Amino acid sequence: MRIISIKGTNMPLTDAIKSRVESKSTALERLTKEFDPAAELRVEVGKSSKHHQKGPFFRAEFQLSVPGNEMRSVCEENDLYHAIGQARDQVRRQLKDYKNKLRDRSQRGSRPGKE
Numbered sequence: 001m002r003i004i005s006i007k008g009t010n011m012p013l014t015d016a017i018k019s020r021v022e023s024k025s026t027a028l029e030r031l032t033k034e035f036d037p038a039a040e041l042r043v044e045v046g047k048s049s050k051h052h053q054k055g056p057f058f059r060a061e062f063q064l065s066v067p068g069n070e071m072r073s074v075c076e077e078n079d080l081y082h083a084i085g086q087a088r089d090q091v092r093r094q095l096k097d098y099k100n101k102l103r104d105r106s107q108r109g110s111r112p113g114k115e
Helices: 014-026 026-031 082-108
Strands: 003-008 040-047 058-068 070-079
Touching: 003 014, 014 026, 014 040, 014 058, 026 082, 040 082, 058 082, 070 082
Parallel strands: 003 040
Antiparallel strands: 040 058, 058 070
């Protein structure tokens, strides 16, 4: 899996944020080994607006492209690192569901009596 871009919106993108995104994406790398090198990840982190002071205004968005499917998750939280983890978990769940769907489809086989 390749990380295509890490983008910061309405805030500077620091090395700590980049390293957190890269460390959180390692779980996705293990699940996308069979799709390599076609699996691509795009990440956008930042603030939803420049003027909010309270509430869940940190935002993390993960977009994972694998052959045959696009997965996307957006999470808004009070803490940026928590939002990154939540968005990663949502994409990971979508990826597991997609892989199960592919596995079930390949194991289904043909209907009896139909040839």
